[in-house]
Amino acid sequence: MTAALITGLGVVSPAGLDRETHWAETLAGRCVIGPITRFDASGYSSRLAGEVPAFEAREHLPGRLIPQTDRMTQLALLVADAALADREVDVAAMGEFGVGVVTASSAGGFEFGHRELEKLWSRGPEHVSAYQSFAWFYAVNTGQISIRHGTRGPSGVLVTEQAGGLDVLGQARRQVRDELPMMISGGVDGWLCPWGWVAHQASGHLSRRTDPRSAYLPFSVDAAGYVPGEGGALFVVESAESARSRGARPRYGVIAGYAATFDPPPGSGREPSLRRAIEAALDDARIAPTDVDVVFADAVGLPELDAAEARALAAVFGPYGVPVTAPKTMTGRLGAGGAALDVANALLSIRDGVLPPTVNVSEPAPVHELDLVRVTREARVRTALVLARGHGGFNSALVVTA
């Protein structure tokens, strides 16, 4: 079976509009969560988010695309351009059906939909944009990336909330093993508009604190929910043969292991299946827990879910058995883009031999028995495990190696 290499990497996050800015801010431990500026959030019970810095879509994208795209699609197109340019991919040279796209999504263009639905009820159906037909569709980022770059290989979208950013890399690896030369994969998400906000507040998982330094404190004794953010990462996933034949520059890493599980129904009394996902991903990578140099945790920031994740980690790695980090404490959780951003962080950790910190958590709850990385730490990183859980019972684990 061919190896699935990651040979291109694009990032957009609340910490920056490009990979290296994001990474420098992340290693500096800068928390970029702040009060929402994109709409008036003063009337809502949660008011903080990680917003992507000012971004002028017209400077990056063709004029024809602007009226038909939500902001998160515009960001996805920016990131896809960066990922393909990173290793100078010439899509046309890959064969007509040689490149596919699979992205994770939580709702398509939420903000676009908000605007058009507002027109529908306030002014009538004839005022609703024809582009609403696809701009708020789950698969919109996959479709727009595919059209822009002329990729006609197997494509799709996965909707598993936060877990999606890992599930799409599992899917990309599957396609590459099925002899597809290349996939563009990952997730870029965002829904910072009143409609998106109300929908997500309903989960009861958003922090209601107003101080960015104390709002999102995963694994802490006073964890009180999470702060959402926007952005994500996209990857060029490529077969070893393809990378060799086009003489691609050094890879970022290899998708060495992946597994996904689903939790038992509430009230079953059975343990959540995150542990099973971790064990299956390590088995899939043919490695032992001692081979893992760092875990990028899901880190929801809710006591019960944090405890479940800590128990799973302790069961596999032993108490304090592996460095664990959650750089999302700086950016917030980015929905379908969040786990993709963590994979980007993991690959850059491997590249630079450094572990990004978990900020604002002054003391992890002792009961969790975690070696939480709270200041940027130098370390030789050959193998990283990334975890993600999606609302409703999705668990995914991905192993990347150097």
Added chain:
Amino acid sequence: MTTLELPVLRDILRECAGEDDAAGLQGDILDVPFSDLGYDSLALLETASVIQRRFGARLADDAVTRAETPRALLDLTNETLAGTS
């Protein structure tokens, strides 16, 4: 009687469907096919919906998608307006 002329159509196209950076909308585009100007059928439906709202002309979807050039769309609109005024 109100009529739709090219400069206004040009503004509507730009506003609701964006302008193709390569083809552009400058110059004599009356007989240039919409496809060469970078517009697909969805862009035309969006354009037609703005024309309908602004001018009160009822344009049938299939007639709109048969209008292959700005001249054809202007003619369709203005004939409809003449018929209903």
